[in-house]
Amino acid sequence: MTVRPASPAPTPAIERHTISILVDNEPGVLARVIGLFSGRGYNIESLTVAEVDRDATLSRITIVTSGTPMIIEQIKAQLGRLVPVHRVHDLTLEGPFVERETALVKVAGTGEKRVEALRLADVFKARVVDATITSFVFEVTGQGEELDRFIGLMSELGLVGVSRTGVVAMSRGPGGI
Amino acid sequence: MSAATNETSLTGADIVLKALRDQGVEVIFGYPGGAVLPIYDALFQQNDIRHILVRHEQAALHAAEGYARSTGKVGVVLVTSGPGATNAVTGLADALMDSIPIVCLSGQVATHLIGNDAFQECDTTGITRPCTKHNYLVKDVNNLARTLHEAFYVAKNGRPGPVVIDIPKDVQFAEGSYRTPADSMPKSYRPQVKPDLNRVEEAVDLLAKAKRPIFYVGGGVINAGPVASQLLTQFVRMTGYPCTTTLMGLGAFPASDRQWLGMLGMHGTYEANLAMHGCDLMVCIGARFDDRVTGKVSEFSPNSVKIHVDIDPSSINKNVRVDVPIVGDAAHVLEDMIRIWKARGKQADKAALATWWEQIEFWRARDCLKYEKTSKVIKPQFALERLRAAISGRDDVYITTEVGQHQMWAAQFMPFDKPNHWMTSGGLGTMGYGLPAAIGAQVAHPDALCIDIAGEASIQMNIQEMSTALQYRLPVKVFILNNQYMGMVRQWQELLHGGRYSESYSEALPDFVKLADAFGGVGLRASKVDEVDDVIAEMIRVKRPVIVDMCVDQKENCFPMIPGGRAHNEMLLGPDEKVENATPEDGMVLV
Ligand SMILES: Cc1cc2nc3c(=O)[nH]c(=O)nc-3n(C[C@H](O)[C@H](O)[C@H](O)COP(=O)(O)OP(=O)(O)OC[C@H]3O[C@@H](n4cnc5c(N)ncnc54)[C@H](O)[C@@H]3O)c2cc1C
Ligand SMILES: Cc1ncc(C[n+]2csc(CCOP(=O)(O)OP(=O)(O)O)c2C)c(N)n1
Ligand SMILES: [Mg+2]
Numbered sequence: 001m002t003v004r005p006a007s008p009a010p011t012p013a014i015e016r017h018t019i020s021i022l023v024d025n026e027p028g029v030l031a032r033v034i035g036l037f038s039g040r041g042y043n044i045e046s047l048t049v050a051e052v053d054r055d056a057t058l059s060r061i062t063i064v065t066s067g068t069p070m071i072i073e074q075i076k077a078q079l080g081r082l083v084p085v086h087r088v089h090d091l092t093l094e095g096p097f098v099e100r101e102t103a104l105v106k107v108a109g110t111g112e113k114r115v116e117a118l119r120l121a122d123v124f125k126a127r128v129v130d131a132t133i134t135s136f137v138f139e140v141t142g143q144g145e146e147l148d149r150f151i152g153l154m155s156e157l158g159l160v161g162v163s164r165t166g167v168v169a170m171s172r173g174p175g176g177i
Numbered sequence: 178m179s180a181a182t183n184e185t186s187l188t189g190a191d192i193v194l195k196a197l198r199d200q201g202v203e204v205i206f207g208y209p210g211g212a213v214l215p216i217y218d219a220l221f222q223q224n225d226i227r228h229i230l231v232r233h234e235q236a237a238l239h240a241a242e243g244y245a246r247s248t249g250k251v252g253v254v255l256v257t258s259g260p261g262a263t264n265a266v267t268g269l270a271d272a273l274m275d276s277i278p279i280v281c282l283s284g285q286v287a288t289h290l291i292g293n294d295a296f297q298e299c300d301t302t303g304i305t306r307p308c309t310k311h312n313y314l315v316k317d318v319n320n321l322a323r324t325l326h327e328a329f330y331v332a333k334n335g336r337p338g339p340v341v342i343d344i345p346k347d348v349q350f351a352e353g354s355y356r357t358p359a360d361s362m363p364k365s366y367r368p369q370v371k372p373d374l375n376r377v378e379e380a381v382d383l384l385a386k387a388k389r390p391i392f393y394v395g396g397g398v399i400n401a402g403p404v405a406s407q408l409l410t411q412f413v414r415m416t417g418y419p420c421t422t423t424l425m426g427l428g429a430f431p432a433s434d435r436q437w438l439g440m441l442g443m444h445g446t447y448e449a450n451l452a453m454h455g456c457d458l459m460v461c462i463g464a465r466f467d468d469r470v471t472g473k474v475s476e477f478s479p480n481s482v483k484i485h486v487d488i489d490p491s492s493i494n495k496n497v498r499v500d501v502p503i504v505g506d507a508a509h510v511l512e513d514m515i516r517i518w519k520a521r522g523k524q525a526d527k528a529a530l531a532t533w534w535e536q537i538e539f540w541r542a543r544d545c546l547k548y549e550k551t552s553k554v555i556k557p558q559f560a561l562e563r564l565r566a567a568i569s570g571r572d573d574v575y576i577t578t579e580v581g582q583h584q585m586w587a588a589q590f591m592p593f594d595k596p597n598h599w600m601t602s603g604g605l606g607t608m609g610y611g612l613p614a615a616i617g618a619q620v621a622h623p624d625a626l627c628i629d630i631a632g633e634a635s636i637q638m639n640i641q642e643m644s645t646a647l648q649y650r651l652p653v654k655v656f657i658l659n660n661q662y663m664g665m666v667r668q669w670q671e672l673l674h675g676g677r678y679s680e681s682y683s684e685a686l687p688d689f690v691k692l693a694d695a696f697g698g699v700g701l702r703a704s705k706v707d708e709v710d711d712v713i714a715e716m717i718r719v720k721r722p723v724i725v726d727m728c729v730d731q732k733e734n735c736f737p738m739i740p741g742g743r744a745h746n747e748m749l750l751g752p753d754e755k756v757e758n759a760t761p762e763d764g765m766v767l768v
Contacts, residue, residue: 024364024365027314028302028306028312028314031303031306032306035306035307039307070494070498073494074491074494074495077489077490077491077493077495078491080490080491081335081336081489081490081491082311083310083311083331083363083365083366084365085365086364086365
């Protein structure tokens with residue numbers, strides 16, 4: 001096998017990666033992860049965290065980040081050396097995976113606009129989780145761009161506010177992480 | 178309460194001391210205060226662990242670093258809450274950058290007061306999170322022993338670093354159960370020490386095929402213990418290849434060996450930097466491609482295949498892309514390399530190697546560290562050459578430094594044939610490091626000769642530690658190369674800012690001889706060339722703390738130098754070689 005010197009790539013492209021991290025659910029662990037990103041100037045597009053195994057007190061953090069391949073590699077190595085981190089998975093590299101996000105979208109209005117909002121909600125399979133005579137709260141789940149589109153449409157129809165969960169993700173198929 | 182009367186239950190403070198004893202701790206460096214009084218009380222009532230009272234918490238950290246680096250053990254520190262903890266921050270950051278194993282215990286206000294802006298409260302875990310390898314706040318006395326043992330494990334395993342344990346005062350008083358070290362392994366932290374053998378095979382193949390190889394060796398080899406240095410030396414000699422070391426790696430390979438090219442990097446030798454630039458195979462072992470070493474990254478060793486051995490995957494491909502990454506402990510990897518090299522009957526390409534050495538010797542003949550010999554003024558390099566002559570043949574000499582030109586001259590002129598005898602603040606570049614670090618080394622090696630090579634500006638940052646040296650009869654030597662300037666700052670101002678010496682003159686200096694006297698030490702001064710040898714001899718002879726005021730040339734600059742943003746082959750060799758067009762624009766912003 002011959003190895004040639006790695007030649008500096010011509011301005012490498014920025015890639016978007018979804019990274020899943022299993023951590024001990026202990027105080028400060030989220031601060032460590034966030035501090036790592038802010039301290040080293042990495043991007044966070046989305047970050048979610050919740051306990052996923054009560055017995056073992058493990059939490060899963062899902063981070064969507066972007067950077068050159070060298071930066072992405074650094075991010076994973078830096079995460080990997082945090083003491084409470086058990087495993088780091090780059091879902092984007094490790095094969096097919098599903099990614100979902102949920103938003104609560106409040107829309108206020110009457111008459112034609114209200115009817116149109118309800119119609120579009122149906123198209124996006126959004127559920128009505130709260131309703132008054134003059135407002136709705138929709139719950140919509142999907143890929144980030146789908147939510148963006150739905151929210152974009154609602155902004156024409158009396159959008160009052162949005163709350164989004166951030167991305168959660170999991171690899172496809174029977175294998176666990 | 179039955180738990181309180183249980184004979185296996187101890188107070189938090191006693192648990193701390195028992196855990197330290199079980200970890201083999203013999204000495205701690207610290208400073209008392211309200212939030213650690215229970216631990217100080219427990220210390221008072223025992224004789225196994227010695228406490229060294231420093232005069233500033235920053236110095237406790239540096240002393241622990243000096244102790245750790247000169248022994249290979251974990252350095253232990255004890256400070257109080259609030260200002261005690263914030264004073265410790267610089268030392269923690271220093272230990273993190275230089276991968277020094279430290280366990281720092283801090284007192285905290287009682288758990289029910291946390292978050293209330295209580296007296297001497299600060300968010301210690303919050304403040305120290307980015308400047309420690311890991312930190313803990315212990316809120317339950319029953320977790321204290323486990324946390325302490327885990328902290329030692331984390332501090333010394335993998336890439337070493339500082340760990341803080343913040344202990345609220347009520348937890349120090351509370352009674353709880355003890356656990357042994359074996360019972361306290363961290364759940365998740367398991368650094369990889371054994372390398373992937375396929376990668377090592379690949380590396381050995383490349384090594385044997387190389388025409389212009391070089392070993393680029395760093396502090397990681399020293400972290401890996403003296404055996405790693407022995408294996409490295411053995412392997413480098415087996416291959417016959419040249420070897421250069423970083424500032425942090427000095428001593429990992431014997432300086433007296435012809436195969437050593439000296440230090441590389443910004444103030445490294447001509448031959449080391451040009452060999453790095455021109456090599457076709459680079460074997461980096463336990464070094465991290467720091468910007469002081471690479472210079473302009475895009476022109477760093479442009480035509481080489483790069484092998485990188487490091488225990489921390491985040492050091493690999495961080496600044497420079499490498500071809501063969503090997504994650505593992507330097508000693509393990511070197512052992513495997515030697516074994517495979519021998520088993521495969523590998524040989525260096527003799528003809529190519531001879532040509533390569535011929536080239537290197539040609540560079541070496543430039544004698545890049547030469548300086549003007551004069552009897553009119555003491556050149557700092559001359560003072561260090563005389564110091565070197567005075568200590569030659571001794572293997573019980575430990576050198577520390579402050580930060581500045583004197584530090585670089587010390588790196589260039591002091592010979593280190595063994596690891597753990599050289600301690601300097603490389604990554605953070607902390608002025609004020611050297612005296613406390615020398616104290617820490619002296620505590621560990623009471624009969625050795627511990628010398629802090631200092632600048633007159635840096636030494637004032639932790640000069641109060643002279644009291645510590647006196648109190649514990651530690652005969653440390655402070656060897657000040659007094660150029661009456663923050664010389665390193667002045668040098669950059671001269672090269673890059675039109676010689677406008679903004680605030681870099683050392684005004685209103687104390688009389689260092691009188692100062693030594695005031696502390697109860699010995700002060701010596703040399704201001705003429707013919708006084709140098711006598712002062713050095715006297716410094717070594719007296720078995721007390723000494724400050725030497727070596728009045729050196731104010732104008733001398735440190736060469737060779739690669740200005741910021743330049744490549745290895747764009748070195749300045751002396752005062753007559755000026756940078757054309759100063760430094761490239763993008764280089765100006767670099768420090
Ligand atoms: C004024 C000034 C000027 C300087 N000029 C220079 C200069 O000219 N030249 C120079 O070299 N430096 C210089 N430095 C120092 C520089 O800033 C860096 O501190 C230094 O280059 C880093 O050394 P290193 O690469 O050996 O890494 P270290 O900081 O010693 O890091 C050790 C590396 O080894 C790894 N490691 C740790 N343990 C192990 C193990 N058991 N096995 C394998 N790997 C391990 C770590 O993960 C890390 O990557 C200067 C500093 C100052 C203050
Ligand atoms: C705590 C700290 N503050 C500032 C600096 C920036 N700095 C680097 S070298 C230096 C001057 C050091 O002067 P001196 O100790 O006299 O050493 P010399 O360069 O003259 O040998 C300064 C201010 C630093 N490294 N550390
Ligand atoms: Mg000076």
